[in-house]
Amino acid sequence: MKKHTTKIRVRYSETDQMGVVYHGNYAQFFEIGRTEWLRSLGVTYKNMETNGTMLPVVSLQCNFIKSALYDDVLTIHTFIKKKPMVKIEFYYEIKNQENELICTGNSVLAFMNMKTKKPMPCPEYVLNKIDL
Template sequence: MDGPVSEQSTGSSSAKHPRVNETRIRVRYAETDQMGVVYHANHFIWFEVGRVELLRQLGFSYKEMELKDDCFIAVVDARCRYKAPVLYDDEVLVRTHLKNMREKLIHFGYELVRAGTGELLAEGETTHIVADRQMKPRVLPEKYMTVFREAIANR
């Protein structure tokens, strides 16, 4: 089974933090529906894969945020606009970036493009509330806020 492969950033080479992460995914047979196209909900899974890889590229992980800092970023809104069908064995680039943020909210943006042609397959966004382990809203710790602000500014 092919897993995600994080590509190098398309951000400015002078920027400390990248503006966009690209993660390459090859469509598996199990991700398709009876019509032979990728089942629509899988796009949201790919958004998550891209988001996790973007955080890694920024220098930390969801696991670190949760275990070390009691900081969870829970999805409160998710949207996807489908532009073209995605088929079994297609290679898809998941382009993920931070759109904007506040102390208790983070907005990510996504593009799914066909590798090789650059055809836009889907675009979307997710909004996340910053919460503690009990899912009570909290302020994003400053160390993450600083990195996120820099990544947004470099976009």
């Protein structure tokens, strides 16, 4: 299972009046995790789109365990458990600077042909870089 770790610091604009991270921002944190996971393989969304592949989100789940606060340093652990086919499922664990689990989640994305707007298999150049 290929796992990638990304660190971010919670910005003031990502919090509510109580200094707690607004729940909608976790989708963005997950996106940061998966784009950096792909980048660690040498693949970027820009590269995929240049090659005619889109990767839209078809499902997103987030389980909140503890509040993240303004100025916390969060570690986003991103990984997959199985080889992607037409879909790829990412799993996430976000921890704070005390290594306390903040949330877990997953997202499913579909490989889509940009011209036909139809699902397609995971490109070979991506599969070749995934070590499971």
